[in-house]
Amino acid sequence: MSNKVVHAIYNDDDILLDAVKKTKAAHHHIEEIYTPFPVHGLDKAMGLAGTRIAICAFLFGITGLCIYASLLKFIMIEDWPQDIGGKPSMAFYQNMPAFVPVMFEGTVFFAAHLMVITFYMRSKLWPFKQAENPDVRTTDDHFLMEVGVHGNEEELVSFFKNTGAVEVKVIDKH
Known part of the structure; x- marks a missing residue:
């Protein structure tokens, strides 16, 4: 046939x-x-x-937010607390306004990069693939x-x- x-x-x-x-x-x-x-x-x-790609983007962004929030809490509160601009280093919630830009950038970083990887995997676009x-x-x-x-x-x-x-x-x- x-x-x-x-x-x-x-x-x-x-x-x-x-x-x-x-x-x-x-x-x-x-x-x-x-x-x-x-x-x-x-x-x-x-x-x-x-498509369910928006759900993936949301989940990847939440993952990035959680990782960056955990990283900031460990580095800036537990591991190496510093007095920067008179802000106390006792608790995460006290320093949260200063951490928001970094957490936002981490969210965007994770969502963007993982979405590219997801797109290539879903589309089966591997390196050196023939057209x-x-x-x-x-x-x-x-x-x-x-x-x-x-x-x-x-x-x-x-x-x-x-x-x-x-x-x-x-x-x-x-």
């Missing part, structure tokens, strides 16, 4: 968005869409589920929609030509 897919290539993001809506309405399964830039509303048109782009024009000015063929090759080709595709190819994917 061959794994054939149709590559419908578009040269305008609005035409692509309209074609995605028509493809979903016709109950064809979209394997992937390759675009040179993010297309607003494409995820909704494809029916993709919402999976089927057509080099999609990195410049074209958009490609990949739809699986299930015995309806001629129907799909004519369907995508009617949606405004500038080029429609049937590819045997290995």
Whole structure:
């Protein structure tokens, strides 16, 4: 059994968005869409589920806040208390206003760096990974929609030509 897919290539993001809506309405399964830039509303048109990345960012930020608060408490209160600007060094809550900028920066540092790592892991973008782009024009000015063929090759080709595709190819994917 061959794994054939149709590559419908578009040269305008609005035409692509309209074609995605028509493809979903016709109950064809979209394997992937390759675009040179993010297309607003494409995820909704494809029916993709919402992302939970904001929850990860919040948890990473809370982790950074806790680590930096613990670090400041240990260093500035327990390990090496100092009288800086007349502030007492007896308790963490007494020095908290002076620690807020450092804790804020720690929160942002942890959230930003761990979000980048999470994004790369989730996207499977490892160092030295080969590109999976089927057509080099999609990195410049074209958009490609990949739809699986299930015995309806001629129907799909004519369907995508009617949606405004500038080029429609049937590819045997290995």
